[in-house]
Amino acid sequence: MNIQQVIDDINADVRSRLSQFEGAVASYIPALAEVDSEQFAMAVHTVDGQTFSTGDVEVPFTIQSVSKVLTLTLALQRYGNSLWHRVGKEPSGTAFNSLTQLEFEQGIPRNPFINAGAIVTCDALYSRLSAPTHHMLETVRWLSGNPRVCINQTVSRSEFQHRHRNAAMAHLMTSFGNFENDVEEVLKVYFGFCAIEMNCQELARTFGYLANRGVDIASGERILTSKQNSQLNSLLFTSGLYDAAGDFAYRVGMPGKSGVGGAIVAVVPGQFAVSVWSPKLNAFGNSSAGLYALEQFADRLSLHLF
């Protein structure tokens, strides 16, 4: 089936009722609250290097929690399996920002895709890289194919001002001996990663390696070993969508990761990475239109992995 046709159909369908999707844009910081909610974009990047896109593909957005996949990728490159002493591999089973679970499990976050887990992964990176933000930007510019990808400093600074729940988690991990660097320094890096800005087409291209056994499609360079890449996809399948991972697995059946900026990336191993973006979020913090579009896409192309 023609991928371009499918995503154009989905775009037309979604756009005709953008105002009807449930939810609202993230509003915990002003910079996110101001985003026009009635936008939608979708892109597919195939393992043979083709890109298909539709909708508001030129509009940049902050990737937010989707950056956690990149943070984990960089950390796995440096730590391998030893990273798992500091963060678990299990679904979280509670709201994505829970201190209760972190206290109960003595400072070891359940997985690298909840906030605590991404922050501790960021702390691990901070210990090994002299300029983690610079290195992350280099990586993202290379993977996305856009050398001008930047951090939205307004968003990043605003997130830092509203850092307190994340700071609480980092201090709690410090108290349990699972944090190595200064809390505020690591949080600045973490919020910088979250505020990386790109458009939907660049997003699909950035994560092409997840569909390509860990190898960047354009350059042919290996990002992760094939096994690490499989494992990362498994973690995305079980834990990528916060407290709605099971529902996403049930309905869409792909490894995926969402962010409160409204982006979702999903992977069909051996075929392509697919990205959607629409800022209105449902009660679980996932893009409502994005979820709908991915479910349509999976149905139309019979992509459910099982």
Place this chain on the structure above:
Amino acid sequence: MNIQQVIDDINADVRSRLSQFEGAVASYIPALAEVDSEQFAMAVHTVDGQTFSTGDVEVPFTIQSVSKVLTLTLALQRYGNSLWHRVGKEPSGTAFNSLTQLEFEQGIPRNPFINAGAIVTCDALYSRLSAPTHHMLETVRWLSGNPRVCINQTVSRSEFQHRHRNAAMAHLMTSFGNFENDVEEVLKVYFGFCAIEMNCQELARTFGYLANRGVDIASGERILTSKQNSQLNSLLFTSGLYDAAGDFAYRVGMPGKSGVGGAIVAVVPGQFAVSVWSPKLNAFGNSSAGLYALEQFADRLSLHLF
């Protein structure tokens, strides 16, 4: 690669160090505690109807929580998506028998593979079937190909005597309005399902439909719609191994379900169902040797889905 050769190799490897695996047989009821821990069997049932097996394939065991997959299958046949009003689709993120979570989530179990979820699914079946135990046995006899499959009454009665934590969950669900029948009657049916006894080869054959888009391989009869089957596999992937589902997804990368009798069933969609059995359990209640064998099997045949 030759499947029989692979599983024979694994059998030889596992058997050479059966005594060294961590853990112990389940001991919460006498009938389980008496099982000889140094046994191992493995079987593969392919979608084209071939069966491969190795080890103690003639020894019957109680399938315990693996029966939850059958209970869910029968309930999905009768309720379809309306079943999900009574039980969730999310990984549990805590120990498999937690009342805390059940109280916090007001009597709706997180998924059908934790005890509370299987019990409420059993309650749903009880409401629709005049003889649920008889119907389950008919189904299992047909799927397994062994018309003499039975319930081990000693095990079933002993589990009922030690029912109190499960009874607590059922009463708690009743108090939240999520239970329809008499607690003790439903528990008797539930423990009967858990005490279904078969051998490892029959187990692989029973679950062949999960690998075959919901169609029984021998008879060609449809058990679940293709979509329901995909969804059930997704749930197994995210929640099939209690609190170690993430680790299993990470290391083995297949949908799977374990039971405290020492059995694990896993699925490679479009190819085969694979079963292992070895009674010694690790701290998460999963067969230690079984997990090792499945990981070897996935590695040898490069089966990781992602």
Place this chain on the structure above:
Amino acid sequence: MNIQQVIDDINADVRSRLSQFEGAVASYIPALAEVDSEQFAMAVHTVDGQTFSTGDVEVPFTIQSVSKVLTLTLALQRYGNSLWHRVGKEPSGTAFNSLTQLEFEQGIPRNPFINAGAIVTCDALYSRLSAPTHHMLETVRWLSGNPRVCINQTVSRSEFQHRHRNAAMAHLMTSFGNFENDVEEVLKVYFGFCAIEMNCQELARTFGYLANRGVDIASGERILTSKQNSQLNSLLFTSGLYDAAGDFAYRVGMPGKSGVGGAIVAVVPGQFAVSVWSPKLNAFGNSSAGLYALEQFADRLSLHLF
């Protein structure tokens, strides 16, 4: 100051705005929901044997959780300090019917005044008395001075039908090895105790021993040792009003115990027991008008113990 005058003043004050107190009568069973909410009574029984009363003093009501004080008293007579192996002495700090805490603390209820604690105390009594209900009624008839005090069977049976949360706690305690008898048999006894019916004047007289160093005022017979009586009062001070014990201690400053029937009993050691009854309950399950009346009473007589 004249006690009769004080309580008559309070009665006039409360009665003038009975309809304005927040809350509603308990409605989890029909028999309680039908009670006329605009009733109020108050009584004082002094250590020298005088009784003062005002308001609807002839109207009988079920004493509900106030019976937990009697259950504990009978159990302390039989077990002494060994009772504390089965139930704690600490305030609960969460809602009065929490399973979470009971699971976290492995089946040992925090104190004998939360439901789980009273049920396990009742289980202890059941193990030592051949006819616990008969014995309790004998005791209450003697202490209250009314040989016709009875159990309201309609209420008792209705509570049993709605037993499921309490049954969940009893089964959970059984699973932790902290329950000795059949859950349903003990619950029948427990709900019988809760449904003991008397009027407000009888209630004050029943608990006179708490103010009199453990000695029944009328007969001079010892109910508890002086030390046990002090200890029981301490427990009432820290844990007698569910999750509002701290607020009651802060505002009223006496040992006390409330029930969802609308009764509250409080104690001024060495002086008197005081009882109030008014069926409308606040969000914590305590009588709104009753709390107000006791606070007025404590203020007018400068009774705050500290």
Place this chain on the structure above:
Amino acid sequence: MNIQQVIDDINADVRSRLSQFEGAVASYIPALAEVDSEQFAMAVHTVDGQTFSTGDVEVPFTIQSVSKVLTLTLALQRYGNSLWHRVGKEPSGTAFNSLTQLEFEQGIPRNPFINAGAIVTCDALYSRLSAPTHHMLETVRWLSGNPRVCINQTVSRSEFQHRHRNAAMAHLMTSFGNFENDVEEVLKVYFGFCAIEMNCQELARTFGYLANRGVDIASGERILTSKQNSQLNSLLFTSGLYDAAGDFAYRVGMPGKSGVGGAIVAVVPGQFAVSVWSPKLNAFGNSSAGLYALEQFADRLSLHLF
């Protein structure tokens, strides 16, 4: 009975088996870990101005959590009942440093004697006082009668370095809108208060006002209204000894407050304040010998309030 004789007897008794009490000195910071564990002192300050003391009464120690009573006293002077919008009055029912409860109750600590509650009270003071540390020292020097009472800066700085669990709580409260000032600035003040150093005799004298209806015994100056003082004693009774408040109420039956430096202060309203100090702590963080001494003292003088 002769108070001096009683406490001398207790001193002799305790001293003869100081090494046998369970537990160990606090070791979470080096400065506390170095304290000689085999020390004991006891003092009584009566409402008519007499002081009795025994044991190591010249040895200064940091008062740690006992300072929370002073923090609350200063805050009640400034905020009155409006303080209770920011902190509760209920016993905590869990370990004294729980983030779980704080998250569950949305940033409102259960009471002012758990860490979170004292920190938020300190934050309230910080908002109203230009030099809170100076003001606190002035107050303590006046109440204790020793104008040279100081903060142990080594202890205070060391506690700040190990601040992370407390910082987590302060940031969590900030995220819930229940914190007004910079987390680190408030924590410096808080740890300063904890590190106030005095001896056992000074400690009894400092808290004489709690036994004297809120009036400083030496100067006759009012510290709290009589009602506030009663209420504060009620809170101490229900919540002053962390998770062992119920047991202390049961065994000793007085309002009291303990600290991890090994001090405990208790109050017999209208009679005296009594202080004990011995650094070895039991599992609940309370002085083992101190508890024993207070229980003996209460028994010898029949002080149980109920």
